[in-house]
Amino acid sequence: MCRSLSGADYSSWVVIPSAQFSIRSGQDDIAHYQASENFSKSFCKNCGSTISCVNDDKFPGHIYLAKGGITSEFDMPAQIQVFTEFKARWVTLDESIPVFN
Numbered sequence: 361m362c363r364s365l366s367g368a369d370y371s372s373w374v375v376i377p378s379a380q381f382s383i384r385s386g387q388d389d390i391a392h393y394q395a396s397e398n399f400s401k402s403f404c405k406n407c408g409s410t411i412s413c414v415n416d417d418k419f420p421g422h423i424y425l426a427k428g429g430i431t432s433e434f435d436m437p438a439q440i441q442v443f444t445e446f447k448a449r450w451v452t453l454d455e456s457i458p459v460f461n
């Protein structure tokens with residue numbers, strides 16, 4: 361589902377507890393798509409950029425923030441790879457990063 365919703369080979373996310381996240385401004389510019397009972401996506405109404413996802417099947421109580429959309433300086437290398445069973449055939453996993461399926 362992530363591949364089709366993102367339109368990309370794979371996506372990079374920062375996953376944090378939902379209780380530690382809030383949007384301080386711009387709420388009116390955010391649209392939500394409920395893809396399934398436990399999976400939703402938020403995106404910008406103006407440009408379509410992905411903002412976040414919630415996947416209560418995999419990480420209940422957490423929000424995925426689209427890593428590419430974070431514009432502040434930070435250095436956060438990938439820590440786990442998930443949903444690798446759904447990866448495109450042409451994507452090669454980084455064997456130095458643990459897989460969590």
Ligand SMILES: [Zn+2]
Pocket residue numbers: 404405406407408409
């Ligand atoms: Zn936008």
